[in-house]
Amino acid sequence: MTCFSSTDESAHYGFSVCMLLEQYRSRLRWEEEGVVELGSGDATAISDVVRALPGLRVAGYDISATSVEAARANIADRGVADRYTVEPGDFFDQADAAGGPPVSTVISNPPYIPAPDGDIVMPELWGGVRGNDLVLRLLKAGYDNVITAVASYSDPLETVRTAEDLGYRVVNFLAMGLDYGTYSSEPKVRDHIRRLCAEGRGWAGDDQYMVAIALFTRNPDVPGDRAEQLLRALQIAV
Numbered sequence: 212m213t214c215f216s217s218t219d220e221s222a223h224y225g226f227s228v229c230m231l232l233e234q235y236r237s238r239l240r241w242e243e244e245g246v247v248e249l250g251s252g253d254a255t256a257i258s259d260v261v262r263a264l265p266g267l268r269v270a271g272y273d274i275s276a277t278s279v280e281a282a283r284a285n286i287a288d289r290g291v292a293d294r295y296t297v298e299p300g301d302f303f304d305q306a307d308a309a310g311g312p313p314v315s316t317v318i319s320n321p322p323y324i325p326a327p328d329g330d331i332v333m334p335e336l337w338g339g340v341r342g343n344d345l346v347l348r349l350l351k352a353g354y355d356n357v358i359t360a361v362a363s364y365s366d367p368l369e370t371v372r373t374a375e376d377l378g379y380r381v382v383n384f385l386a387m388g389l390d391y392g393t394y395s396s397e398p399k400v401r402d403h404i405r406r407l408c409a410e411g412r413g414w415a416g417d418d419q420y421m422v423a424i425a426l427f428t429r430n431p432d433v434p435g436d437r438a439e440q441l442l443r444a445l446q447i448a449v
């Protein structure tokens with residue numbers, strides 16, 4: 212079993228989470244409550260955020276035992292073990308066992324690789340047939356604030372419209388162009404992405420796509436709605 216590895220994407224995730232938490236510091240109440248994380252990977256991205264934001268506590272979960280081992284070592288190396296923990300297991304089982312969302316904010320760079328089935332290079336990164344299964348589950352899990360990656364080839368229109376139906380607004384986001392890496396380049400995945408985009412369920416260029424880290428909220432104290440800008444940044448016609 213391997214550990215997720217994509218330096219540019221992890222840096223984009225960490226930087227964007229830091230920006231969004233900082234920008235909406237008082238409204239999101241993360242200093243009082245802490246946040247939870249679905250899929251910490253090797254934890255390098257968010258360890259740096261925890262170092263940068265002294266009031267932040269993060270309870271992370273990862274389904275991959277190899278990732279949890281790497282995460283714990285990286286967290287210890289960076290000296291943030293008192294404020295960042297990573298436990299093994301399925302995030303949704305842990306949340307259910309705790310009796311629902313213990314805090315109001317969840318952060319995630321969730322699995323979003325679309326493929327006909329989960330038999331891909333790293334099965335833990337399978338996001339279902341359209342790639343957005345995990346982000347949709349997160350939006351239905353009951354958190355008021357969801358900071359999550361949204362990929363341009365994983366049916367972002369369905370994600371945003373489902374979020375709206377659930378009462379969320381897109382408060383803000385940071386979008387970045389990424390080149391296909393190990394996981395998107397797998398021929399079975401690449402062909403599937405091409406089909407999805409041809410059906411109007413996403414956008415990808417030649418070996419490149421867009422990923423936005425977006426803050427979805429149901430909290431009336433956090434103003435703004437940039438859903439249409441998010442879709443346009445992901446190259447989706449609205």
Ligand SMILES: C[S@@+](CC[C@H](N)C(=O)[O-])C[C@H]1O[C@@H](n2cnc3c(N)ncnc32)[C@H](O)[C@@H]1O
Nearest residue numbers: 215221250251252272273274275301302320335
């Ligand atoms: C795209 S990687 C992101 C890793 C890290 N956050 C980063 O950005 O570098 C997604 C991670 O989610 C984990 N994962 C997948 N399904 C999960 C689940 N149901 N519960 C917890 N972790 C999960 C995978 O093992 C993987 O490490």
